[in-house]
Amino acid sequence: MFEKVLVVEDHQTSSKAVAKIIEDLKIPFCEYLYYCDDALIRIKKELQTGQPFDLLITDISFIEDHRPQKLKSGLELIKAAKALQPHLKVIIFSVEGRPTPIKSYFQELEINGYVQKGRLDAIELSQAVLQAAQGKRYMPYQLKETLAPTNNFNFTDYDITVIKLLAQGKLLSEIPQILAELKITPSSKSSMEKRLNHIKTVLDFKKNEQLVAFCKDMGVF
Template identity: 25%
Template sequence: MPEKIKILIADDHQLIIEGILSYIKDIDHLEIETTNSCDDAYAKIKVALTETPFQILFTDLSFDNATENSRIDSGENLIKTIKQEEIPIKVGVITGHSETNRVFSVIQNLNPNAYLLKGKCNTAELTFAIEKMLTGEIYYTHEIHQKLLKRALIDIQMDDVAIQILKELPKHPKISNLEGIITKEDGSLLKIRSIENKLAKLRTDLQANNNTDLVLKAKELGILD
């Protein structure tokens, strides 16, 4: 690591900040500042640009203390603002949000340098994440990495027919009602036997117990809204 690493930690819960500080207090060469608001985090980052810029920002995603007067009301909007203004700082997420669709959305749209989970990170992981971030590498904690791999695998398996079936499934109490609705790539209608076979494969792929569970899993993975 370089001789001096300037880090800003933003979280609306002071106890969380104290926990993170306890993990990294013994890491050499760190200069750490903290804040409980996104607006203040942004202001600190901007002011520091004229003197000694922050090299790393660790932020939560949700800030329950945001008000209607807050210019930046979430960690996601803070990251978005930093990216839009091309501020030279590495951004890491430390959050309790591990829902696959939320994780996928944040990583796909905001491309943070790190994604760690509250309550599961420790000194070793934070040290490793900081080292990776400073060298321009990406670090996602194991659980997040596994979710992304699963989502990527699901995306590969999700063809247009599968998406049609998943979208129509909640609207019809009987599977037989889907016949005459689902179309193949050539525009022809899918027969009930083919629909049932596709549903069976989807339940296996998404590890769903039944069709209701299948829809819930598809929503969890962000395949359905």
């Protein structure tokens, strides 16, 4: 479980709800901030002390007030934070419910979870934190169903074998020999890469890591 969490939220009611979840999960330390600029300063400071935050939970939209901010949104904060601390786990907690933007957060910002504020958000946020602590990604079921293009792509046994090998940490250069030993064809690197590129194009992914994460999330293997 996480030891140190940073929550960035400018609504007190939402902050209190998150605080209750963090308390229930028995996370030792959690800091709450209202401004993205302050959050980035804290992330920098804790990195310098050698005791960085394990998890960042942030909203997307922040209301402008009398205090000017360089970072205008949670998305800008995530980009800046990951530039400093690439392996920082991130969960977005927001009212945004449109599938396309949410999909881009997973693909472009490589977030670990997304929870839409609503009726069951306390339960979902708790699940998201637990999943992220286990190195998994969390996406609410209704959003997963909306975003998942599995109906548009039929994974073959060959596809699943190659993607599973990638998930196991095998390098692209190592997989052709493994396929040959298993007598699976085609086993050439060029054929394998061509197939992977086709799958990523259809599913709108840029990296093999995104494809692997998607297949894990959707239960492809």
